[in-house]
Amino acid sequence: MPGFIGREQHSVDEKGRLLIPARFRRKFLLQEDNSGTGAPSRSPALYVFKADDGSLELYEPSVWNEKEQQLLKLSDFNPDERLLTTMIYARLDQTELDRSGRIALSREMLDHAGIVKDAVIIGANAKMVVWEPLRLETLLSDNAGRFAPLANRYI
Amino acid sequence: MPGFIGREQHSVDEKGRLLIPARFRRKFLLQEDNSGTGAPSRSPALYVFKADDGSLELYEPSVWNEKEQQLLKLSDFNPDERLLTTMIYARLDQTELDRSGRIALSREMLDHAGIVKDAVIIGANAKMVVWEPLRLETLLSDNAGRFAPLANRYI
DNA sequence: CATAAATTCCCCACTTTTTCCCACTTTCCC
DNA sequence: GGGAAAGTGGGAAAAAGTGGGGAATTTATG
Numbered sequence: 580m581p582g583f584i585g586r587e588q589h590s591v592d593e594k595g596r597l598l599i600p601a602r603f604r605r606k607f608l609l610q611e612d613n614s615g616t617g618a619p620s621r622s623p624a625l626y627v628f629k630a631d632d633g634s635l636e637l638y639e640p641s642v643w644n645e646k647e648q649q650l651l652k653l654s655d656f657n658p659d660e661r662l663l664t665t666m667i668y669a670r671l672d673q674t675e676l677d678r679s680g681r682i683a684l685s686r687e688m689l690d691h692a693g694i695v696k697d698a699v700i701i702g703a704n705a706k707m708v709v710w711e712p713l714r715l716e717t718l719l720s721d722n723a724g725r726f727a728p729l730a731n732r733y734i
Numbered sequence: 735m736p737g738f739i740g741r742e743q744h745s746v747d748e749k750g751r752l753l754i755p756a757r758f759r760r761k762f763l764l765q766e767d768n769s770g771t772g773a774p775s776r777s778p779a780l781y782v783f784k785a786d787d788g789s790l791e792l793y794e795p796s797v798w799n800e801k802e803q804q805l806l807k808l809s810d811f812n813p814d815e816r817l818l819t820t821m822i823y824a825r826l827d828q829t830e831l832d833r834s835g836r837i838a839l840s841r842e843m844l845d846h847a848g849i850v851k852d853a854v855i856i857g858a859n860a861k862m863v864v865w866e867p868l869r870l871e872t873l874l875s876d877n878a879g880r881f882a883p884l885a886n887r888y889i
Numbered sequence: 890c891a892t893a894a895a896t897t898c899c900c901c902a903c904t905t906t907t908t909c910c911c912a913c914t915t916t917c918c919c
Numbered sequence: 920g921g922g923a924a925a926g927t928g929g930g931a932a933a934a935a936g937t938g939g940g941g942a943a944t945t946t947a948t949g
Contacts, residue, residue: 584781584828586842592938594897601907601935602828632816678899679936703823704802719824722817726786729818734804747928749907756925833909834926 582606583702588712590697595689596681597698599625599637603707604680607639625682629670629691632718635684635709642705737761738857743867745852750844751836752853754780754792758862759835762794780837784825784846788869790839792855792862 587600607623626643628636638646650667653660674682684694692698693711701708701715742755762778781798783791793801805822808815829837839849847853848866856863856870 584823584826586824586827590937594939596937598936631811632813632820634820681936683897701820701823702826702828703819704806708820708823715824718817719821722821725817726821729814729821733808733815733818734801745927749929751927753926836926838907 582704583707584704585702586699588697588699591684591689591694595684595686596677597684597700597709598679598681599676599707600700601680603700603702604676623676625674625676627672627674627682627684627688628667629688630708633692633711633714635688635692637682637700637707637709638705737859738862739859740857741854743852743854746839746844746849750839750841751832752839752855752864753834753836754831754862755855756835758855758857759831778831780829780831782827782829782837782839782843783822784843785863787873788847788866790843790847790864792837792864793860797860 583603583606585600585602589598589600591597604623624640626638626640628638630636650664653664655661655664672685672688674684676682689695692709693714694709695711697712699710699712699715701710738758738761740755740757744753744755746752759778779795781793781795783793785791805819808819810816810819827840827843829839831837844850847864848869849864850866852867854865854867854870856865
């Protein structure tokens, strides 16, 4: 129950580093550090997943692990289930926050999202979603007229 | 059951701070602070949503969370449902009241509503709606003739 | 296998933004 | 009118964000 909410834009430097907004960091540093020792939580990790819509999804370990429970139920010997498992792990990566609260995104991840210089991070409750700013803008404006109908249908 | 009712106009300062009228504040400080301890309620939060009509909607956590239940049912892997989720979280932000009862609105939020110096806050029962004064005035006068027909149809 | 090149990691320094707090003015209410 | 609450503005301290240097590690290459 992280509850990431809000939208921010930050730059990605030449080293591929992307800052996780402080307000998001607080959300999971808080719950990572339930060691009771009060010691600084060692190395907050994040799972990075290439989404179909051209964005990147960032998950806390606890949230990803919960999703992963579904995967573990799949059989290695059912072709479809095996394929799905392969597809998912092929798109998955893991990264850690550095001392400044940044993560290093690999070249493939950045390419997948089309990120060059800037990135938008959207809090989507359980996860964070990373977009190339223009790509997100285009998606939203191209589909602006669909918001009301969709909202009307689904919520 | 917040029951915000009334209309007020307040200034937005250079730091983007907007005062939540005292009578609205009382509504939800009351129900936030059901800790029983009588201690000052820590950090009253508000969700801010960019509405389609060029206004900003302010929700109390309890009210927004109820809406969010609908969102949580949507699938990440159904394109329409995913798009809707993206559209909503891309327009959503979260903010807290400072000690003076103000919220800090981000630049994007202010731009969305066209707010420069002043803002009108309308209590609309479950939520508060924030308008740039002239924009609201224009909307109302441009559609004055439609009030009776609409009211006739729906209420 | 050794050396060079590249990448990663760790840290520091600077700039900008946010937060916190205080003070003043206006309005409301008895 | 006097006191309290509400509303407004701004200064200073703290935090967040950004960039980059240099050591260490990994990867390429002769």
